[in-house]
Amino acid sequence: xxxxxxxxxxxDQSYADRELIVVDDGSTDETEAxxxxxxxxxxxxxxEHQGVSAARNRGAAMARGEYLSFLDSDDLxxxxxxxxxxxxxxxxxxxxxxxxxxxxxxxxxxxxxMKKHRKYSGMIFPHCLPLCIISPSxxxxxxxxxxxxGRFDETLAVCEDYDLWxxxxxxxxxxxxxxxxxxxxxxxxxxxxxxxxxxDRYRIAALEKLLxxxxxxxxQRTLAVHELVRKCSIYANGCMKRGRHxxxxxxxxxxxxxxxxETARG
Numbered sequence: 412x413x414x415x416x417x418x419x420x421x422x423d424q425s426y427a428d429r430e431l432i433v434v435d436d437g438s439t440d441e442t443e444a445x446x447x448x449x450x451x452x453x454x455x456x457x458x459e460h461q462g463v464s465a466a467r468n469r470g471a472a473m474a475r476g477e478y479l480s481f482l483d484s485d486d487l488x489x490x491x492x493x494x495x496x497x498x499x500x501x502x503x504x505x506x507x508x509x510x511x512x513x514x515x516x517x518x519x520x521x522x523x524x525m526k527k528h529r530k531y532s533g534m535i536f537p538h539c540l541p542l543c544i545i546s547p548s549x550x551x552x553x554x555x556x557x558x559x560x561g562r563f564d565e566t567l568a569v570c571e572d573y574d575l576w577x578x579x580x581x582x583x584x585x586x587x588x589x590x591x592x593x594x595x596x597x598x599x600x601x602x603x604x605x606x607x608x609x610x611d612r613y614r615i616a617a618l619e620k621l622l623x624x625x626x627x628x629x630x631q632r633t634l635a636v637h638e639l640v641r642k643c644s645i646y647a648n649g650c651m652k653r654g655r656h657x658x659x660x661x662x663x664x665x666x667x668x669x670x671x672x673e674t675a676r677g
Contacts, residue, residue: 413596414442414484418449421482426493432473434458434466464563464571467547471557479554486548487594496551499588508552508585510545511592518598532587536580536631540618540638543573545585549593556583564620567613574617577635581626611646615639615662622669629676636673640666 414433421431431453435442437460446455458469471479478500482488492511499509512530515522531538538544560578563571579585618639621627627635643666650659 415445415449417482417484417487418446418453420487420489422449422452423490424488424493425491426497429493430454430474430476432456432470434470436460436462436466462565462568464565464567468562468565471554471562474554477554478551479557480551481547483548485596486546487596488548489592489594492592493551495588495590495592499586500551503586505584506586507556507583508550508579509588510551510585511549511588512590513546513549514591514594516594516596530587530589532589533584534580535585536577537634539573539576539580540634543570543576545572545576546593546595547572548595552579564617567616569610570613570617573614574620577617577621578626581621581631609646609649611642612662615642615646615665618642619665619669633673636669640670 418431418433421429433446433453433455435455435457437458443455443457446453454473456469456473458466461469467481470481478497480493480496496509496511500506510530513524515524527542528544529538530544535544556579560575562575564574565571567574576585618635622632622635622639643662647659647662647666650656650662
């Protein structure tokens with residue numbers, strides 16, 4: 412039911428010059444049959460449980476447009492979402508990516524995001540470190556930027572969006588279209604982010620990968636190390652409380668190594 416509503420929100424867009432690709436990552440609830448009513452308005456492709464990153468990457472590889480925009484199956488676009496973003500990109504030729512504010516629905520009830528979820532515009536890398544402030548369903552970007560950044564990391568079960576936005580925000584301004592133009596629906600039992608525990612370990616992995624590359628300026632590297640140490644401490648404490656002492660010690664050793672390297676750099 413949710414994916415049909417998501418598709419409907421794309422077909423209802425006031426911006427008509429679009430291509431819609433649906434990637435089914437091995438669903439078992441007769442999704443293909445349920446979407447038959449939308450053919451030929453969309454391109455449907457199925458893959459067998461390769462994960463959200465592989466699904467998004469496959470859709471992007473199939474797309475023919477100059478710009479890419481993703482929509483998770485449990486989210487919705489408001490009718491002017493694409494029009495407002497394309498208008499922004501056209502009037503700001505220097506922009507390669509923009510995102511929007513959002514409306515949050517949890518178990519059918521509208522809720523207000525917390526202060527930590529505040530949106531920013533421009534060189535937002537420092538604001539992307541604590542948590543993922545860009546919803547994949549709200550972003551629209553130049554497909555060449557997506558390829559240059561390295562696409563979604565298919566080795567990450569979750570937090571793949573956090574990883575991608577860090578890689579992009581380290582080098583490029585990310586502009587905010589300051590309107591709520593998507594609806595994020597959460598709290599349901601099959602939500603991906605509810606099905607994985609210890610998400611901070613995936614964020615730690617993303618930060619490690621970032622620190623091992625050459626994307627960051629010295630100041631950005633310092634910020635990333637501080638955030639890695641903070642996340643490692645939180646995750647390790649959780650491991651210790653649950654009796655996973657070996658894993659906790661391993662995570663603390665990672666933090667200590669990066670902290671020592673940063674101290675040595677001055």
